[in-house]
Amino acid sequence: MTDDASADSGTRGSEERAAWVRLRHRELFGAYRDARAPESARLEARDGLVQLHLPLVEHCARRFRNRGEPLEDLVQVGTIGLIKSIDRFDLERGVEFSTYATPTIIGEIKRYFRDKGWAIRVPRRLQELRMQIASTTAELTQDLGRSPTPRELAASIGCTVEEIIEGIESSNAYSTLSLDAADATGDEGGVSMLDLMGLDDAELEQVEIRESIKPLLEALPPREKRILLLRFFRNKTQAEIAAEIGVSQMHVSRLLTRTLDQLRESLQESV
Amino acid sequence: MDSRDRPVPAKADVSLRVPADSAYVSVLRTMTAGLAARLDFTVDDIEDLRIAVGEACALVLPEAVGDGDLVADFRLTPGTLTISVSVPTAGPRTADLDSFAWQVLSTLTSSADAKSDASRFAVTFTTESSMSVAGPGAGG
Numbered sequence: 001m002t003d004d005a006s007a008d009s010g011t012r013g014s015e016e017r018a019a020w021v022r023l024r025h026r027e028l029f030g031a032y033r034d035a036r037a038p039e040s041a042r043l044e045a046r047d048g049l050v051q052l053h054l055p056l057v058e059h060c061a062r063r064f065r066n067r068g069e070p071l072e073d074l075v076q077v078g079t080i081g082l083i084k085s086i087d088r089f090d091l092e093r094g095v096e097f098s099t100y101a102t103p104t105i106i107g108e109i110k111r112y113f114r115d116k117g118w119a120i121r122v123p124r125r126l127q128e129l130r131m132q133i134a135s136t137t138a139e140l141t142q143d144l145g146r147s148p149t150p151r152e153l154a155a156s157i158g159c160t161v162e163e164i165i166e167g168i169e170s171s172n173a174y175s176t177l178s179l180d181a182a183d184a185t186g187d188e189g190g191v192s193m194l195d196l197m198g199l200d201d202a203e204l205e206q207v208e209i210r211e212s213i214k215p216l217l218e219a220l221p222p223r224e225k226r227i228l229l230l231r232f233f234r235n236k237t238q239a240e241i242a243a244e245i246g247v248s249q250m251h252v253s254r255l256l257t258r259t260l261d262q263l264r265e266s267l268q269e270s271v
Numbered sequence: 272m273d274s275r276d277r278p279v280p281a282k283a284d285v286s287l288r289v290p291a292d293s294a295y296v297s298v299l300r301t302m303t304a305g306l307a308a309r310l311d312f313t314v315d316d317i318e319d320l321r322i323a324v325g326e327a328c329a330l331v332l333p334e335a336v337g338d339g340d341l342v343a344d345f346r347l348t349p350g351t352l353t354i355s356v357s358v359p360t361a362g363p364r365t366a367d368l369d370s371f372a373w374q375v376l377s378t379l380t381s382s383a384d385a386k387s388d389a390s391r392f393a394v395t396f397t398t399e400s401s402m403s404v405a406g407p408g409a410g411g
Contacts (some may be wrong), residue, residue: 137314146401147315150308165308168317169301 024052025097033091034203050079056098060105067113074109081108085257093195129167209267214268224259227252284346291358296328298355299343302309306345307352312400320352320398323379326372327356327394329397330385334392350400357393364392 029043031037054075061074085101088268093100115124136156148156150164157164216226223245228243230236238256242249289295289301300321305319324343332341335358346353365371366385375381376396383396 148312149311149313149400149402150317151311153314161308165305168304168314 022053028052029089029091032086033208046086050083053086053101054079056101057105060102061109063106063203063267064113069113074112077112078109081105084108086262123170125171126167129157129163129172133164133167136151212267213263216263220259222254227255228259231256238247283364285347287343288340289343291332291339291341293328293332295341296325296332299341300324302343303345303352303354306347307398307400310347310350310352312398316398316401319379320395322352322383323376323398324354324356324397326376326379327354327383327396329372330357330366330370330376330394331358331392333376334360335359335360336361341406350402351397352400353395354395354403357391359390360387360392362397363387363389366394381387 023260028048032042034042037045057075057078061071061078064074065071078108081104082101085097085104088104089097089100100181133153136153137148139154140156143150150161150168154161185223217228220228227241227245230241231238238252239249243253245252285302285306287299289298303320303324304317307320312320328341335341338360339359342357344355344357346355364387373383373385376394380396382396383394386393386395
């Protein structure tokens with residue numbers, strides 16, 4: 001601890017500072033743990049202890065800098081770890097306070113990172129229960145040959161049916177699914193969620209056009225209709241059509257152009 | 272096992288009235304899961320029921336008029352849960368039996384039915400626990 005604390009104190013002699021911290025620590029801890037002292041005095045001593053050891057928290061928090069979380073936030077959650085350490089520290093153990101507090105502070109900061117990493121925040125109690133439910137469900141399904149009831153799960157885990165329901169409920173919020181996540185089969189090039197999402201079919205618009213063009217085709221004079229049919233459905237060339245109908249190819253071309261123009265116009269009017 | 276974990280009595284009815292808004296469907300789903308758990312439905316049954324409730328709501332909600340309420344009635348008997356969701360309507364309605372929602376609903380449930388009169392449209396479905404199908408004594 002002394003090194004951690006002195007690192008922050010700059011030019012002040014580290015030996016001197018360390019001795020002072022140790023002395024002050026003993027003094028405050030004595031006051032804090034004094035059962036006969038009034039509540040206010042004990043709390044004051046506790047505050048003093050927190051203040052005294054804040055440099056330790058800052059030191060720990062600084063190790064997690066540049067990981068996407070503001071240092072101030074890390075110091076704040078680290079301080080919670082410090083407070084827990086102060087409340088739980090056993091003077092009789094004969095270990096340095098910093099030895100005891102450092103893992104607690106770092107644990108608190110790490111937990112903060114873990115909690116922040118979740119898609120949807122679920123209380124830890126539920127997260128653990130959820131994992132228990134998942135594994136127990138698998139076990140019981142094997143044993144019973146069917147999926148278990150919440151009552152069976154509760155009996156097996158040793159909690160209430162109510163908690164099981166809550167756990168099942170929370171598992172729906174536990175992980176969100178990326179739209180690009182691959183299929184569970186895990187093969188590379190697997191189908192992603194996005195691939196399975198519905199899209200408006202590109203041909204959908206064509207349906208509308210086809211439907212609206214039907215009556216227009218019906219209304220065409222027989223010769224024009226026949227030309228369209230031969231050209232677009234039988235795939236005949238203009239020359240072939242000309243021969244079949246008995247007009248010049250020029251004429252077929254003109255008729256086609258005119259008919260298509262008419263159709264296009266009427267379509268646009270109807271839209 | 273405390274008293275809250277005991278099975279429901281032979282017959283129990285539960286009603287829930289929520290605003291006819293899709294935001295409240297999740298409340299119905301949670302409620303359904305809670306009740307089904309009491310009736311010794313298996314975890315898989317419960318998952319099916321949650322989906323069925325959602326689809327039943329998807330069928331009735333678009334027909335609701337104004338700021339009417341969605342009423343869900345749950346009839347509980349051992350091993351069977353009958354759920355009816357209804358909304359006030361401006362006139363008689365019919366369920367589209369070809370719709371996706373109806374297909375899902377009828378697949379997941381033992382029976383499904385839609386009823387309508389001049390002022391209400393209701394979708395009712397019944398689900399049996401796969402425990403009771405498997406026969407007594409299967410429980411732990």
